[in-house]
Amino acid sequence: MTEDPIDAADSDGKEGADRKVVEQERAELREFIKGLSADDIKSGNWFTKLIAQALNSYTDKVNWQYFQERYAGVPADAIVDQRIKMAARYAALEGGLSAGAYTAAVATTIGSLGGASPATVPAAVATLMVDVAFVTRLQLRLAYDVSVLYRVPLDLSDPDDMWKLIRVAFTIKSGEAVRGPVVKAVPTLVRPVIKRFYSRAVLSAGKGLPFVGKFLLQRNVIKIGIPVVGVPLAVVLNRYTTLLAGRHAQAVFRNEARVTEIAENLSKQSRHPQLMLWVAWLVIRANRKIADDEALLMRHLVRLVREQHQVVDEQLARLVDIDPAEVWQRIDAESGDLSDILDAADRVAAVDGAVDAREKAVISELRERCSRV
16 A cells, blocks of 8 residues: 555656556555445545545654655755645546546436445446545645645644644635635636636535535536546546645645744744733734734744743733733833834734734834833
């Protein structure tokens, strides 16, 4: 069994080597599909079983050290780019192998599973399931790889982290990957098909893993039948949905790594760690909204200040509404250089993009008070 199909042909990019890896993976997944019942496919339980098959041993093996041994000294961005391209090639090759087996029989049996008994999976459905399982496993592992490369730890025994991986791997949060600039990588002629593929890309976290399985199967059914300019639809969709999924994972995990890096630098450079937390929270709450990046930054700041400075502020943890007057009192009680506090405020305000008027007003007041100290 190939534990890491994306990495297996890194030393030889020839199509023959890629095809060999893909065929080995397809053979393994055919055995997996044989172990499924028609009820597993109808209910979406196939996805729950595939997750265990795809990730259990894989995540034990693949960590930061694993990549360092293979790509020593290479920046994460370069490794991620190569793995995304490799995954897209494998997905396209597999789509070509599956497309040849797609017939009208697949389309007519997928809805009802051909009236099969609960223990029987029709051959036509098994054809589609090998294709769906291949791409599903590929994209799950690719997203996990990207998280590891950007050093964003995921504990897959934690339901929240597992859901995060699933959401990122299959771009199922409001179809955001399709609306983003990454869609420019897709040829203009193919974009309507890609948009149709993602048109139902909103998925509730409360639905559970079987619902994800049903969702993914339904989304993949459009591969059957219609050619795109003579190229089988399965080839086109497999390639570009994997490319988009990889770029989406890169954007999500790279951004999280960026925010974590900001928090690490602020904590390391701070001479007033407790005061920094209060100022950071005041800046974040200036416009009465909390962006995801701001919440992430604050979470890491609190953790790092606790770990690096042994500061735990229970008062701040219990706070509901922050009173600027209390922060100003804390500033006024300090003496000496507060440039680290001003720098922290500037970086916190900019973490989620452009600094708005209310954030600027808080920083202006902060700068004036710090200058008096």
